[in-house]
Amino acid sequence: MRCRYVIPAEEVPAGNLVLLGGVDASIFKTATIAAMNIEDDLHIFRPIKHMTQSVLKIAIEPIAPSELPKMLAGLRSVNKSYPLVTTKVEESGEHVVIGTGELYLDCVMHDLRRLFAEIEIKVSDPVTKFAETVLETSALKCYADTPNKKNRLTMIAEPLERGIAEDIETGRVNMRMSAKERGKFFEEKYHGPNILLDDTLPSQVDKKLLGTVKEHIKQGFQWGTREGPLCDEPMRNVKFRILDASLAQEPIYRGGGQIVPTARRVCYSSFLMATPRLMEPIYYVEVQAPADCISAVYTVLARRRGHVTQDLPKAGSPLYTVKALIPVIDANGFEREERSAVMVWDCFLGHPRNRESI
Incomplete structure (x- = not known):
């Protein structure tokens, strides 16, 4: 937009910068745009991978409370303009902006104040995004009962083998892989350990019954690892092993409302029993x-x-x-x-x- 000329054009050859209007509502960070009548095979660009992560965060609020809608609209624009910016609303109601460092956040706030929102904004002191981890295996087997007292999950937590967390973060292994591919990756490189591991024995646990609540347990596990028990920060480099599961035979007694919060609680208890620590960037x-x-x-x-x-x-x-x-x-x-x-x-x-x- 700061070029010398802006020239309307029906088509543009490769090597030029193009401004497109009307597509921003559908695009979050990056996207591949193609014509609807294209006949060749589409080649979709892979999302951009960055060398660093956003670890510094500030809380912001408008000087005049009535200008909150303007600030939110500006945050949506900033979120699309800066690839590494993350914005979220904390449970306390604070609007948080996460960036890579001081200068980066200074540029973000300058654009938010002068270009996108055009309002005065109050900014808190910067704080750091931590991660929660464990150093040892849980001292005890930890269990949690569902609110209806008809189901029980037992887990322990322990550190992941060296290198797995990095492989997950860099995308070498992900949930889009088939179960066979993912299993082969871990078998060849790490001999099987995963973040959430079903370590129950068929002689002790009904595997078919456990399979019916597998998705609920995964949801509770993802919820717990997203907001750890120490300071609501994400967990990192932790492996949870399901050792036992006592489940009700009637499906109505083992629904998501019962299993999901229970899986989260047992993740928390096993985590706290495994010498928890905070990791700083x-x-x-x-x-x-x-x-x-x-x-x-x-x-x-x-x-x-x-x-x-x-x-x-x-x-x-x-x-x-x-x-x-x-x-x-x-x-x-x-x-x-x-x-x-x-x-x-x-x-x-x-x-x-x-x-x-x-």
């Missing part, structure tokens, strides 16, 4: 500075729980490159503090006449 940062300023870089990183992974000179220049890991929750204002510390340190070392004043 980490930024990978790279700092380039003169050799004399490296000590200032280390000082700022240490103050923010940073961990240096590499420190080496940059070939052909007087600069050093420091690569480090820093928790996202401690990275707010890191760039400004780093620049300030390096500039003061450089002034102190490079200009002896200023030493007394400094």
Whole structure:
């Protein structure tokens, strides 16, 4: 829209930028648009995969409560304009915007205030999106009864084998695969473990009866892992094993209203008995500075729980490159503090006449 000319056209050859109107209501993030009368086989583009994730979130609200509809309309536009932005409404009623970092969210809020909503918006301090996990196997077998006391599920939780969570997140294995393909993937690479594992024995549990409530158990499991018991954050790297299931013979007593919340509760109890922990996101940062300023870089990183992974000179220049890991929750204002510390340190070392004043 900031091009020099906008020219109406019936068709456009490859290599040009095209503005389409009237399609935004049907598209969320990305889509493949094709003509209705096309005769060739359609080639659908795969959704864009990004190198990073949105882990920093802010809560927003309009200064004037009457302008809430304008802010919501602006959020819908922002959600389509920024590929990595996520917006949601918390149980408390807060409207939350999740982005990749400070600068990213600053750009989002600038567009929301000046371009899409055109209103003044109040923003909270940024907080970090955590994940919940476990370190050990549940100390006890945990069970939960349905409200009608006619069904019981027994589970334990334990950490996933190394690499499975990453394969799921990167899409190497997903629920769109057939059960045979998914089973073969885990059998060849991880010898069978999954996130929700039916570990019951046919001699103890009626498998046919268990199969009738399988979808309800999955729904409760997905609900529980989406909002963990520690702080309502998603679970990660946890494997739940169903060890026993006592189910009513009458279908009316084992409906979704009974099984779904029960499966969620037993996931929570087994999770809490398996040494739960919070996982925080980490930024990978790279700092380039003169050799004399490296000590200032280390000082700022240490103050923010940073961990240096590499420190080496940059070939052909007087600069050093420091690569480090820093928790996202401690990275707010890191760039400004780093620049300030390096500039003061450089002034102190490079200009002896200023030493007394400094």
